[in-house]
Amino acid sequence: MAEKKKISWLMLLPIILFGGLATMFMWGMSNGKDARTLPSTREGGVVPALTVSPLGTGVEFTQEDLTNGGVKLVNFWASWCAPCRVEHPQLETLAREGVTIYGINYKDEDTKALRFLEELGNPYVSLMADKKGRTGLDWGLYGVPETFVIDKDGVVIKRFAGPITESILDSVIRPAITEAEASGS
Numbered sequence: 001m002a003e004k005k006k007i008s009w010l011m012l013l014p015i016i017l018f019g020g021l022a023t024m025f026m027w028g029m030s031n032g033k034d035a036r037t038l039p040s041t042r043e044g045g046v047v048p049a050l051t052v053s054p055l056g057t058g059v060e061f062t063q064e065d066l067t068n069g070g071v072k073l074v075n076f077w078a079s080w081c082a083p084c085r086v087e088h089p090q091l092e093t094l095a096r097e098g099v100t101i102y103g104i105n106y107k108d109e110d111t112k113a114l115r116f117l118e119e120l121g122n123p124y125v126s127l128m129a130d131k132k133g134r135t136g137l138d139w140g141l142y143g144v145p146e147t148f149v150i151d152k153d154g155v156v157i158k159r160f161a162g163p164i165t166e167s168i169l170d171s172v173i174r175p176a177i178t179e180a181e182a183s184g185s
Contacts, residue, residue: 042139042140042148042156042159043156043157043158043159044155044156045155045156046067046153046154046155046156047063047066047067047074047139047148047150047154047155047156048063048135048138048139049063049135049138050062050063050066050104050128050135050138051130051132051134051135051138052104052128052129052130052135053128053129053131054127054128054129055103055105055110055113055114055127055128055129056110056114056127058126058127059125059126060126060128061102061125061126061128063154065102065126066102066150066154067153067154068152068154069100069152070100070152070181071099071100071149071150071151071152071177071180071181072099072100072101072102072150073094073099073100073101073102073147073148073149073150073173073177074101074102074103074104074139074147074148074150075091075101075102075103075104075124075145075146075147075148076104076106076130076136076139076141076144076145076146076147077103077104077105077106077144077145078105078106078107078108078113078144079105079108079109079112079113079115079116080108080112081106081144081145083144083145083162083163084116084144084145084163085120086163086165087145087163087164087165088120088121088123090164090165090166090168090169090173091123091124091164092120092121092123093169094123094169094173095123095124095125099177100125101123101124101125102124102125102126102127102128103123103124103126103127103128104127104128104129104130104135104136105127105128105129105130106130106133106136106141106144107130107131107132107133107136108129108131110129113129140159142161143161145161145162145163145164146159146160146161146162147159147160147164147173148160149173149176149177149179149180150180151180151181151183152180152183153183155183157176157179157180157183158172158173158176158179158180160172160173160176
């Protein structure tokens with residue numbers, strides 16, 4: 001009789017272990033951080049170097065362009081990136097409002113990137129291509145799209161990973177632009 005109880009307890013052990021692991025997994029997923037909330041080593045520091053090439057025939061930009069002048073955004077994007085399409089209307093809105101946005105096309109083909117902009121519009125004052133992903137690595141990129149708000153001295157005020165939606169525009173990007181405008185004054 002004691003042997004039957006022992007066997008039935010052992011039979012329940014896999015179910016109990018599975019339940020415990022599933023609970024830990026679900027807790028980890030609900031309390032985990034996504035790329036948008038992961039800390040950036042770039043926030044508070046000067047923009048890193050650029051290892052980029054020209055994209056199309058437009059005006060090129062350099063690291064010096066990012067460290068001088070007013071507030072600006074640097075947006076990493078790609079034609080193959082579906083979330084980049086989602087955020088594009090918000091970038092166009094910011095550009096119409098006079099926000100300077102530099103675009104870095106990430107690991108993409110020039111023709112596809114330029115076709116993307118021809119189709120959706122070009123919110124960028126200047127474009128470059130990061131064909132090998134070196135600049136993305138130097139900037140601590142998690143993926144595309146990713147946007148950096150930079151103050152007049154070239155200090156990264158905010159890094160946002162993921163598509164800029166209307167709510168993100170109002171709750172994250174605009175406040176970061178306001179902070180960048182106020183910094184170093």
